[in-house]
Amino acid sequence: MKKTILPALIIGSSLSMSASAEMIEGVWQVQGAENTQATLDTAVEEVVQEMNFFIRKIARSKLKEQAQVCNTWNFAALNNNFSWQCNQDEVFELATTAKDQAVTKQDGSTFTGTINRGDDFIATVLTSDKGVRTNMWKMVSESEMLYTATIESEKLPQPLTWTLSYKLAQ
Numbered sequence: 201m202k203k204t205i206l207p208a209l210i211i212g213s214s215l216s217m218s219a220s221a222e223m224i225e226g227v228w229q230v231q232g233a234e235n236t237q238a239t240l241d242t243a244v245e246e247v248v249q250e251m252n253f254f255i256r257k258i259a260r261s262k263l264k265e266q267a268q269v270c271n272t273w274n275f276a277a278l279n280n281n282f283s284w285q286c287n288q289d290e291v292f293e294l295a296t297t298a299k300d301q302a303v304t305k306q307d308g309s310t311f312t313g314t315i316n317r318g319d320d321f322i323a324t325v326l327t328s329d330k331g332v333r334t335n336m337w338k339m340v341s342e343s344e345m346l347y348t349a350t351i352e353s354e355k356l357p358q359p360l361t362w363t364l365s366y367k368l369a370q
Contacts, residue, residue: 224322224337228273228345228366236364240267243362250357263360266333266351273337273347273366282315282322284335294324331355343368 230236244263248256270286277283283293290306292313300312303326311328323336331353338346344367351360 223320223339223342224275224345225277226275227369228275229369230269230271231344231365231367233269233271236269239364240264240269240362243267243360247356247358247360259355263351267349267360267362269364270347272369275337284324292324292326300327337366340365 241264244260244267247263248260251259268286272287274285274291275283277296280296281293282296283291285291292303294301294303294313294315296315298313298315300314302310303313304310309328311326313327314325316323316325321336321338323334326333326335331351333352334348334350336348336350338348340346344365346363346365348361348363
């Protein structure tokens with residue numbers, strides 16, 4: 201069974217966590233806001249069309265709950281921890297060296313989190329009994345990044361994936 205569908209962040213290879221986390225610190229605003237919901241809706245429909253006709257309506261609503269638009273991302277690196285927040289939702293925090301770190305959300309659900317990092321990206325992989333959610337923030341320039349989310353579950357015929365562009369807020 202695949203794990204829970206939760207926000208996640210995957211970061212690549214060789215940069216120290218403090219440097220990779222610091223490059224993304226701050227508040228980021230979505231770009232092309234008029235098209236973001238359409239991007240997510242298209243991603244959901246691609247997955248739902250591969251499902252049995254009788255469960256499409258239920259699956260569509262559940263996936264749309266998970267595929268939310270983050271108009272604003274807030275990131276911070278402090279005391280060997282990395283935190284991220286979508287809009288005004290719950291803040292997620294993992295140790296900068298997290299590998300399968302146990303986390304309990306405010307609603308009581310639990311998952312494990314892992315941080316990966318590279319020269320130009322930082323990511324979290326959040327795993328639960330319902331599936332895996334990977335969130336990756338990749339720097340394009342000092343003031344622009346791409347956010348890619350991937351949700352995987354044994355209940356999905358294929359992963360649900362979407363990418364949005366963000367600019368550093370002034």
